[in-house]
Amino acid sequence: MKCPKCKLEDLKEVEINGVKIDRCEYCGGLWFDKDELKITRDKRDKDLSWLDFDLWEDESKLMANGKSVDCPRDGKPLFKIKYGNTDVMVDICLDCHGVWLDRNELDKIIAELKQKINSETIPEYISDLGKEIAELISHPSKADVELRHIMIVMKMLEYRFLAQHPKIAELISVLPD
Numbered sequence: 001m002k003c004p005k006c007k008l009e010d011l012k013e014v015e016i017n018g019v020k021i022d023r024c025e026y027c028g029g030l031w032f033d034k035d036e037l038k039i040t041r042d043k044r045d046k047d048l049s050w051l052d053f054d055l056w057e058d059e060s061k062l063m064a065n066g067k068s069v070d071c072p073r074d075g076k077p078l079f080k081i082k083y084g085n086t087d088v089m090v091d092i093c094l095d096c097h098g099v100w101l102d103r104n105e106l107d108k109i110i111a112e113l114k115q116k117i118n119s120e121t122i123p124e125y126i127s128d129l130g131k132e133i134a135e136l137i138s139h140p141s142k143a144d145v146e147l148r149h150i151m152i153v154m155k156m157l158e159y160r161f162l163a164q165h166p167k168i169a170e171l172i173s174v175l176p177d
C-alpha cells in the first residue's frame with residue numbers, strides 16, 4: 001500500500017499496544033484502516049479518559065472541506081473533514097471508512113487537546129488525570145510519548161470521529177463536484 005501523499009514509499013505496518021497502523025516513514029503520515037481501529041475496550045485503560053476532552057463531541061461543528069488525496073486502500077478520493085474553529089483536518093474514505101492523518105495533524109490534535117485541558121473546567125474526578133496528560137504533552141522527551149499520542153488519537157478516531165460517520169457522509173453528499 002503506497003503512501004497517498006508521497007505516492008513513492010510503501011506504508012510500513014507498525015504495532016502499538018497490539019493495534020496495527022500503517023505509517024509512511026518518509027512523510028510521517030498515518031493510515032488507520034477501520035478494522036484496525038477496532039480497539040479492545042479496557043476499562044482499566046486510563047487513556048480512555050482522554051475521551052472526556054474529545055475534539056469531535058459536537059457533530060454540528062463538523063465541516064466537509066472537499067477532496068483530498070486518494071485512498072491508499074481502494075483509490076477512492078478521501079474527503080477533508082474539519083472541526084469547528086480548530087485547524088484539525090482529518091481525511092476519511094467514505095468507501096472503506098479508513099482515516100488518513102498527516103504528520104502535523106497528529107501534532108495539531110494534541111495541541112488542541114492541550115488547550116482544551118487548560119481552558120475548560122475539568123470535573124474533579126478527572127482533574128488529576130488532566131494534569132497528568134498536560135505533563136505528558138509538555139515533556140515530549142519521554143521516549144514513548146509519540147506512541148502514546150498516536151494511541152490516544154486512534155481512540156478518539158474510533159470512539160468519536162468514526163461514530164459520526166452518518167453525519168460526515170451527509171456533509172460530503174452535499175459537496176459540489
Ligand SMILES: [Zn+2]
Nearest residue numbers: 003006024027
Ligand atoms: Zn508519505
Ligand SMILES: [Zn+2]
Nearest residue numbers: 071074093096
Ligand atoms: Zn478507502
